[in-house]
Amino acid sequence: MSAGRKIRLVVLISGRGSNLQALLDRATSGELPVEVAAVISNRPGVHGLERARRAGVPALELDHQDFVDRPAFEAALIELIDRHQPDLVALAGFMRVLTAGFTTHYRGRLLNIHPSLLPKFRGLHTHERAIAAGETEHGASIHFVTAELDGGPVIVRARVPVLPGDDPDTLAARVLEQEHHLYPLAIRWFAEGRLRLDGGQVWFDGEPLREPLWLDSEAHHIANAIDSDPSGRAWDNPLARVSR
Numbered sequence: 001m002s003a004g005r006k007i008r009l010v011v012l013i014s015g016r017g018s019n020l021q022a023l024l025d026r027a028t029s030g031e032l033p034v035e036v037a038a039v040i041s042n043r044p045g046v047h048g049l050e051r052a053r054r055a056g057v058p059a060l061e062l063d064h065q066d067f068v069d070r071p072a073f074e075a076a077l078i079e080l081i082d083r084h085q086p087d088l089v090a091l092a093g094f095m096r097v098l099t100a101g102f103t104t105h106y107r108g109r110l111l112n113i114h115p116s117l118l119p120k121f122r123g124l125h126t127h128e129r130a131i132a133a134g135e136t137e138h139g140a141s142i143h144f145v146t147a148e149l150d151g152g153p154v155i156v157r158a159r160v161p162v163l164p165g166d167d168p169d170t171l172a173a174r175v176l177e178q179e180h181h182l183y184p185l186a187i188r189w190f191a192e193g194r195l196r197l198d199g200g201q202v203w204f205d206g207e208p209l210r211e212p213l214w215l216d217s218e219a220h221h222i223a224n225a226i227d228s229d230p231s232g233r234a235w236d237n238p239l240a241r242v243s244r
Ligand code: GAR
Pocket: 013, 015, 016, 017, 018, 019, 020, 048, 092, 093, 094, 095, 113, 114, 115, 123, 140, 176, 179
């Protein structure tokens, strides 16, 4: 993408939509060079749709239960998404497994946020499983979506400690706070043309990414300072926000 241009983003949700809200807020403030072209939920009436409406974004429902099978649902979903001509599609708490037909159609322009330090804990109940496994660290990951469930190339991760006495809810809340920084960051990189998928390889700033990046806590403080920096200059330095 050329500098200064906004990309068109379609966000797929299934529920609460707090990650969607993080994206909407940063798009509205101008911090994220995206136009949220549509929000689509496979579950009718969820709170995320209300968040989209409040932001003046088309909020669309496509109930998977109205379709005979997964391919039929996905064909309708592709049609609905493509009507909005997205440069990027972001899964934000979208809780449907996607077939290879869908993921191939959007290859290289489909991102997901997953609440674990991938490749650990693919699938559901990640917080509960991290505690049960005795992990001392947990977190969230952004990855390009491929046909393998939660298995596509990982771009950037955020970690949090697992604290004594944590239950799945307290741990989920700590992870979610990081998610709200992580997803806007990755989408910003994509919008700025700094991030792409070529074959199975992620490229970042013109170089193959050998290991996923980290959003670390030190960078996080800097990020907060940057958020209140009207010049926005510090945003341009990826090392201010991530570590390799
Ligand atoms: C988030 O924690 C997201 O990482 C997770 O669902 C939650 C949605 O919250 N996604 C997955 O588990 C995908 N497998 P939100 O609706 O408030 O953004």
